[in-house]
Amino acid sequence: MTISKENTTGRVCLIGAGPGDEGLITVQGLRMLRLADVVVYDMLANPRLLNEVRPDAEHVPVGMRGESDKLSQDQINALLIDRAKQGYFVVRLKGGDPYLFGRGAEEVAAVTRSGIGCQVVPGVTSGIAAPMAAGIPVSRRDVASTVTFVTGHEDPTKGQMQVDYRALAGLIQAGGTVCFFMAVGRWQEITDALSGYGAVAQTPVAVVERGFTPLQRCIRSDLAKATKAMKQANLKSPAIMVVGPVAAISEPGLEFYIRRPLFTQRVVITRTRHQASKLYDMLSEFGAHVLEAPTIEFKPPEDWGQIDKAITHLDQFDWLVLTSVNGVEALAKRLGFLSLDARDLAGVKIAAIGDATESELRARLGIQADLVPPHYVAESLGQQLIDGGFVKDRKFLLLRADIARPKLHQMLNEAGGQVKDLAIYETKRAQRLPEDVLAALRRKEVDWVTFTSSSTAINMAEMLGGERDLIQDLNIASIGPITSQTVRDLGWTINVEADPSNLRGLVAAIVQASHANTKC
Ligand code: SAH
DSSP, X not given: OOOOHHHHHOEEEEEEOBSSSGGGSOHHHHHHHHHOSEEEEXXXXXXXXXXXXXXXXXXXXXXXXXXXXXXXXXXXXXXHHHHHHTTOEEEEEESBOXXXXXXXXXXXXXXXXXXXXXXXXXXXXXXXXXXHHTTOOSOBTTTBSOEEEEESSOOGGGOSOXXXXXXXXXXXXXXXXXXXXXXXXXXXXXXXXXHHTTOOTTOEEXXXXXXXXXXXXXXXXXXXXXXXXXXXXXXXSSEEEEESGGGGOOOGGGGTTTTSTTTTOEEEEOSOHHHHHHHHHHHHHTTOEEEEOOOEEXXXXXXXXXXXXXXXXXXXOSEEEEOSHHHHHHHHHHHHHTTOOGGGGTTSEEEESSHHHHHXXXXXXXXXXXBOOSSSXXXXXXXHHHHXXXXXXXXXEEEEXXXXXXXXXXXXXXXXXXXXXEEXXXXXXXXXXXXXXXXXXXXXXXXXXXXXXXXXXXXXXXXXXXXXXXXXXXXXXXXXXXXXXXXXXTTOOOOEEOSSXXXXXXXXXXXHHHHHHHHO
């Protein structure tokens, strides 16, 4: 008997993505996700997790219940089975934990019935994590000894209520915690039912909306006033409603998530998508809500002729000067393309502008720069080379962006050096600002805009066109003096400037300024 391919390789894995923050997926979940041929994902799974999926994998978004244009549960089951039968490794990525009010068990049963292998990776549930991010521990020895998870949205096809509100009220009266999922819009029914069975009016209630995300909100109240408070705050799904004494706990240490220095700050970053992730991660780590608006795209030079000639004859130069991380990356790639490596740079001295360029050199090529100027601008490097007596009658190869300033070239020339100045990468303005960023700017829902080079500022101004004023009243953070000057020339005002002129300096400057703002 021949065994067909689909019966040996096709399989399904349900993975819990955790709630909100993409970092809450488990290590095993992430490993499996990276192997997927097909990913079928919920709206509640953080979309940034899709960056972990192989670019050639198929992405299938499927909605939550209640969204009529999205796939039904039967259709989802059929999709999982169909793709697995075609021999694919299908990952079903679900928000929180797959089994907790997530129909995970139904999907496993359907897949298994069709003869396909199925695995499950548990996830962090929002029932615990969302209250945690709001400073609420769901259990605490001296306060709550039971935690109950309840669906606030009874399946109407069940015909009768399965939730025993009398029992829940009893647990709450004994100090227990009840976490309601899918309770948005049902505040009245839930609080009425609990009160009706004897839970006292002063029982603490907290609702955490979009828990473990930078947009998280938490409204605290009590059983008697909860409905009004939640309606007033216009809380939307997804949210967890916590009922019981723990919902009143408020202590600084427990509020680690909301006390991060940039929590509630909305920051636009303007670098290329390729470069953005480091800044994104650093800002997110401090709690900021980061909006990506790439203003630049990089592309290789149209013609490699001169560059190839220079890097295959490096012995003709005394110094190789690299002015950016991107320049190092482009050089490393080109060396590889030409079947060269770091050994071919052995005879030439290397100067780098900026500590990021320096560490990129070490990481990509294993090379320690011979010279890194104290200030991360071309003038500082030029001066140091001149002061060191390294310039007169020496030959320099400058590999830089097409739009780099001519200053270094001029300084070296004037001091008697010979300079070969080549663009190893080209920059292009991005086409347009992403819709979500433009909308946020128009609604004044942005606190900071960051510029990490002059071109990010110039391009932003061009992309905004007649709407340049949208930036006027925002806080602007710049990476260094040259960028700041460009920003001023564009008619905007600089609020903070990084010192040192690198990403860490930029983030530190924003943190410091935000801290000062919240103090006054
Ligand atoms: N399996 C998921 C729950 C799915 S049901 C889990 O374990 O978390 C969907 C409900 O989960 C939402 O209606 C909401 O009540 C809750 N939920 C999911 N993500 C949330 C988040 N980030 N913040 C608050 N509640 C969330």
